[in-house]
Amino acid sequence: MNKQFVSKLNAEFSNKRVEAEHDLSVRFAAAMQDQRFGELYTAKRSLENELLRRSSMKLDAGDLRQRLKDATKAYDEYVISHNLDIEAHYQCPICHDKGWVDDKPCKCYMEAYSDLLRKEALISPLPDFNFEDNRLEELGVNEKTQQLYPMFQKFCDNFDYSKLRSVYLSGAVGVGKTTLLSCIANKLIKNGKYVVYVTAFDWSRIVLAKHLSKNDALSELYDSLLQCDLLIIDDLGTEPMYKNVSLEYFLSIVDWRINHGKKTILSSNLTGDQFVKRYGERAFSRICNKAYAYATYIDGIDLRKIKPKH
Numbered sequence: 001m002n003k004q005f006v007s008k009l010n011a012e013f014s015n016k017r018v019e020a021e022h023d024l025s026v027r028f029a030a031a032m033q034d035q036r037f038g039e040l041y042t043a044k045r046s047l048e049n050e051l052l053r054r055s056s057m058k059l060d061a062g063d064l065r066q067r068l069k070d071a072t073k074a075y076d077e078y079v080i081s082h083n084l085d086i087e088a089h090y091q092c093p094i095c096h097d098k099g100w101v102d103d104k105p106c107k108c109y110m111e112a113y114s115d116l117l118r119k120e121a122l123i124s125p126l127p128d129f130n131f132e133d134n135r136l137e138e139l140g141v142n143e144k145t146q147q148l149y150p151m152f153q154k155f156c157d158n159f160d161y162s163k164l165r166s167v168y169l170s171g172a173v174g175v176g177k178t179t180l181l182s183c184i185a186n187k188l189i190k191n192g193k194y195v196v197y198v199t200a201f202d203w204s205r206i207v208l209a210k211h212l213s214k215n216d217a218l219s220e221l222y223d224s225l226l227q228c229d230l231l232i233i234d235d236l237g238t239e240p241m242y243k244n245v246s247l248e249y250f251l252s253i254v255d256w257r258i259n260h261g262k263k264t265i266l267s268s269n270l271t272g273d274q275f276v277k278r279y280g281e282r283a284f285s286r287i288c289n290k291a292y293a294y295a296t297y298i299d300g301i302d303l304r305k306i307k308p309k310h
């Protein structure tokens with residue numbers, strides 16, 4: 001991870017903790033207004049301190065442990081029966097907003113890191129469409145694309161077990177490919193998967209930055225293209241192609257992901273032939289290999305319009 005972004009993120013996490021702890025101290029001070037609570041709390045704390053003192057001086061604890069157990073029980077019962085909210089409200093239950101657990105970044109930290117890089121690198125955000133929206137008609141998703149929805153909902157529900165490693169959705173502009181991709185991405189993110197959505201344009205900026213060994217957010221995003229559970233590259237064919245860069249990186253990312261059992265979805269306005277012309281036969285056969293791939297062409301003709309009228 002890049003030091004500059006790590007220190008920026010560490011500062012954000014530290015602020016989150018300070019806020020959560022300040023909020024707790026306000027609620028705790030309010031609870032201490034209750035005399036009985038104050039007594040129970042003070043009794044528990046002084047037993048804890050005494051136990052600590054004796055143990056540091058290697059003195060016998062006597063009946064202190066039992067007394068502390070009783071005091072803790074009385075304290076806990078009082079807190080529950082009076083509905084006192086005196087826990088810190090951390091956003092992450094795993095790391096308590098520290099961002100790190102045993103010197104390793106927490107999942108919440110990695111997500112925040114990726115968000116920070118995307119923001120710094122001006123990467124297009126993931127559109128906010130969901131399978132639950134129920135407004136496909138309104139969004140202009142054509143009927144052929146709509147027919148793919150149940151299959152991809154199943155793919156998301158069964159993500160870890162799905163043998164599908166590569167999907168190629170090709171079709172004319174305006175058939176609703178991006179809407180479908182966004183539904184898939186948002187569903188999987190909700191299910192805790194690490195999903196990276198990039199437009200082909202952003203993808204080509206990232207690989208160029210990596211190729212030029214730039215020490216910036218774009219280049220730093222390169223690893224996420226390899227490591228994520230699902231990589232979505234939207235609108236292939238519209239990005240600038242850099243000689244000796246774009247195609248080579250494209251092949252190596254696709255190869256790496258397929259070889260590591262990771263899933264990738266590509267969308268494009270290009271037909272199969274146009275795709276081969278632009279990216280080559282090898283890329284096409286890797287992406288559309290029947291053993292693990294699903295490829296489809298969604299034409300722009302709205303099926304509703306060609307149904308005979310009754």
Ligand SMILES: [Zn+2]
Nearest residue numbers: 092095106108
């Ligand atoms: Zn966390």
